Amino acid sequence: MITGNNFHDIVASAKAGLVVGTCGALLMAVAVAAGLTGAGAIAPVVVVLWLTMAAVHYWKTHQARIAADHASLMRHRFELLAQQVAETQGLVQLGGLGLSYPVPFGGDYALTADAAAVLAREVALRRPELVVELGSGVSTILVGTMLRAQGFGRLISLDHDSSWAEETRRHVRAAGLENHVEVLDAPLVRQEVDGETFAWYAIPDSLRQSTGIDLLIVDGPPQAGDPGGMPRYPALPRFLAQMSPDARIFVDDARRPGETEMVSRWLKRYPGWVARDVPTGPGTCLLYRTPTADERLRA
Numbered sequence: 577m578i579t580g581n582n583f584h585d586i587v588a589s590a591k592a593g594l595v596v597g598t599c600g601a602l603l604m605a606v607a608v609a610a611g612l613t614g615a616g617a618i619a620p621v622v623v624v625l626w627l628t629m630a631a632v633h634y635w636k637t638h639q640a641r642i643a644a645d646h647a648s649l650m651r652h653r654f655e656l657l658a659q660q661v662a663e664t665q666g667l668v669q670l671g672g673l674g675l676s677y678p679v680p681f682g683g684d685y686a687l688t689a690d691a692a693a694v695l696a697r698e699v700a701l702r703r704p705e706l707v708v709e710l711g712s713g714v715s716t717i718l719v720g721t722m723l724r725a726q727g728f729g730r731l732i733s734l735d736h737d738s739s740w741a742e743e744t745r746r747h748v749r750a751a752g753l754e755n756h757v758e759v760l761d762a763p764l765v766r767q768e769v770d771g772e773t774f775a776w777y778a779i780p781d782s783l784r785q786s787t788g789i790d791l792l793i794v795d796g797p798p799q800a801g802d803p804g805g806m807p808r809y810p811a812l813p814r815f816l817a818q819m820s821p822d823a824r825i826f827v828d829d830a831r832r833p834g835e836t837e838m839v840s841r842w843l844k845r846y847p848g849w850v851a852r853d854v855p856t857g858p859g860t861c862l863l864y865r866t867p868t869a870d871e872r873l874r875a
Contacts, residue, residue: 687714687795687828690856695793695826696722698862702824704790709733710777710811711796712744712759715828719793720753732786734762734777736797764797769810770845775801776810789819795828806838812846812863824864831859839863 687695695715699707699722707719712733723729735741738761748757762777769776776797794811801807812825829835830853839851839861854860 687718688857691828691858691860692718694854694856694860694862695719698791698824698826699723702790702822703729705729706786706789706820707731707791707793708783708786708789708815709793709795710808711735711793711798712741713795715793715795716744716757716759717747717751717753720748720757721751723756724753729756731757732783733757733759734779734783734796735759736762736764736777738763764801767810769813772809774807774810776807776814779814787818787820789815790823792819792823792825793828794825799829799832799834802834804834806834806841808835809838809841812842812849816846821865824862827861827863829858830861835859835861 692714696718699719703726704723705728707723707729709715709719709731710733712735716731716733719731723731733744735744741759741761745759748754748759760780760783762780764775765778766773767776768774792811792815794808797807799807808827827835827839830839842863843849843851848865849863850866852862852864854862
C-alpha cells in the first residue's frame with residue numbers, strides 16, 4: 577500500500593532520477609556532436625541513469641525514514657519509562673504520609689503521584705494557614721489530609737463544574753475533612769485581566785474577602801476551554817493582593833505550552849517573583865517572591 581510518505585518519496589526519487597537522466601542526455605549529446613557515439617545510444621543511457629538514480633534515492637530516503645521512525649519510537653518509550661519511574665518514586669514518597677483515604681493519583685485529569693509528592697512537600701515545609709486551589713480533585717483530599725494532620729489550616733477549592741465539585745465534596749465528607757476543606761462552585765465567566773479577555777472563575781464573595789493566602793494551587797480551568805491559549809493566566813493577577821508575603825504558587829502541567837507562556841508572562845508582568853521548575857511527568861513549577869532589600873535587612 578502506498579502511503580502519503582511513500583508517495584512523496586517516490587515523487588522525490590523520480591525527480592532526482594530525472595535530473596541525473598537529463599544531465600546524462602546532455603553529456604551524450606555532446607558525445608554525439610563530437611562523433612564519439614551514435615544518437616541511438618542517448619535514450620538507453622538516459623533511461624538507465626534515471627532508473628538507477630531514482631532507485632538509489634528512494635532506497636536512501638526510505639532507510640532514513642525508517643531510522644527516524646525507530647529513533648522516535650525509542651524516545652517515546654524512554655519518556656514513558658521515565659514517567660513510570662517518576663510515578664513510582666512519587667508513590668513511595670507519598671506512602672510515608674499514611675493517607676487513610678484511597679486517593680486515585682494519575683489518570684487523565686488527576687494529579688500524578690510525582691507532582692502530588694512535590695505538592696505534599698510544599699505543604700509540609702510551609703505549613704500554610706490558607707490554601708486556595710483552582711480545580712478540585714485528588715489534590716483537594718491530599719492537602720486537606722495534611723492540613724488536618726498539622727492541626728490547623730484550611731483549603732478553599734474552586735471548581736467550575738458543579739457536578740464535579742459535588743463529587744469532590746462527597747470525597748471530602750467521606751475522608752472526614754469538612755473542618756479543613758471547603759469546595760465552592762465558581763462558574764467560568766468572561767472577564768478582562770491585564771488587557772486580555774479570559775473565561776475564568778467567578779470568585780465567590782467569601783473568598784474575595786480572605787487574605788493571607790499562603791499557597792495557591794493552579795490546576796484549572798481545563799486547557800480544553802482554550803486549547804491554544806492560557807486559560808489559567810488570571811490566577812496570579814486575581815489573587816496577588818490577597819497573598820501573604822512568603823506565599824508559594826504551585827503550577828501543575830507546567831510543561832504544556834500554555835502554562836510555559838503563562839509563567840513567562842507572570843515573571844515579566846510582576847517583578848519580584850521567581851520560578852523554579854521541578855521535573856515531574858506533567859511538569860511542575862513553583863513560584864515565590866524574592867525578599868526586598870528592606871525585608872532582607874529586617875531579617
